[in-house]
Amino acid sequence: xxxxxxxxxxxxxxxVVMIAIIGLLGFLGYEYYQNYIVTKDTSDFVxxxxxxxxxxGPTNNGEENNNNETNPFDQIKDPNAGNSxxxxxxxxxxxxxxxxxxxxxxxxxxxxxxxTKKSIETAVAFLYGSGVNQSGNTVIIGHxxxxxLFFSNNKKLNIGDKIYITDNNGxxxxxxxxxxxxxxxxxxxxxxxxxxxKPEITLSTCTDDSSARLIILAKAE
Numbered sequence: 001x002x003x004x005x006x007x008x009x010x011x012x013x014x015x016v017v018m019i020a021i022i023g024l025l026g027f028l029g030y031e032y033y034q035n036y037i038v039t040k041d042t043s044d045f046v047x048x049x050x051x052x053x054x055x056x057g058p059t060n061n062g063e064e065n066n067n068n069e070t071n072p073f074d075q076i077k078d079p080n081a082g083n084s085x086x087x088x089x090x091x092x093x094x095x096x097x098x099x100x101x102x103x104x105x106x107x108x109x110x111x112x113x114x115x116t117k118k119s120i121e122t123a124v125a126f127l128y129g130s131g132v133n134q135s136g137n138t139v140i141i142g143h144x145x146x147x148x149l150f151f152s153n154n155k156k157l158n159i160g161d162k163i164y165i166t167d168n169n170g171x172x173x174x175x176x177x178x179x180x181x182x183x184x185x186x187x188x189x190x191x192x193x194x195x196x197x198k199p200e201i202t203l204s205t206c207t208d209d210s211s212a213r214l215i216i217l218a219k220a221e
Contacts, residue, residue: 038149039108042123045091046099046108051168052089089168094119098132098167100140105153111140111165124150127204128191133167133220137193137200144205144214151205154214163201163218175201175218182212190215 089096095113111132112125119125120143130136142151163175183190190202203216 035147035149042091042110043108045110046101049089049096049099049110049166051098051166051170052087092122094122096168097126098165100124101164101166102157102161103164104158104161105156107153109142109150115141120150128188129202130199133165133171133173133199135197135199136195137191137202139191139202139204141204144208146208151203151214154203154205154216155208157216163203165201173199173220175199175220177216177218179215179217181215182207183215185213187213190217195219 091110091112096110097113098111099109100111101108109123112119112123115125115127120141124140124142126132127139127141129138131138144150144152144154146152157177157180159177159180161177163177164172165175166172185206193200199220201218203218205214206212207214
């Protein structure tokens with residue numbers, strides 16, 4: 001009798017453990033698949049990025065495409081452009097200012113023009129400054145999900161690593177990292193700094209424990 005009950009308990013425990021393992025593997029597989037899709041989408045966008053594209057005339061009578069299933073490569077008419085002959089580049093419905101590549105961490109992402117809850121769940125975004133590849137400092141922020149997406153791997157960057165940014169005019173500048181440090185979430189003292197008239201960027205993300213901000217400064221060559 002005792003052995004029979006003991007055997008049943010072991011069987012139940014074994015079933016529970018197997019279900020837990022299958023659930024964990026399913027969760028890890030789903031997360032890996034999601035990360036793969038995000039990375040592929042952003043990399044494809046960067047590889048095909050041409051900036052604002054000339055167009056012979058307005059499309060859709062100048063109306064913005066409100067389709068929720070936005071293709072990552074959709075380029076819609078800028079509603080603020082009047083009769084301009086260029087199309088505004090978007091990524092998943094968000095305006096794009098340019099693209100960023102960091103070979104040291106296999107990073108390829110569009111730089112979105114506004115910081116919103118949804119935009120920084122989609123890519124990295126412009127927060128403050130003179131503008132992409134413009135003289136002065138430009139602050140770009142991104143999440144650290146500790147899974148390789150967005151700015152999760154910024155902690156692996158070192159002084160001397162290169163960052164490549166292409167703007168909407170097709171200009172591609174090379175930036176070299178010259179400083180890396182942690183700051184409090186409230187510290188913005190390094191946002192405004194003397195760049196001697198040259199373009200600089202500041203990359204900001206949270207640390208792995210979310211207690212501070214990891215800051216990276218880079219200057220154009």
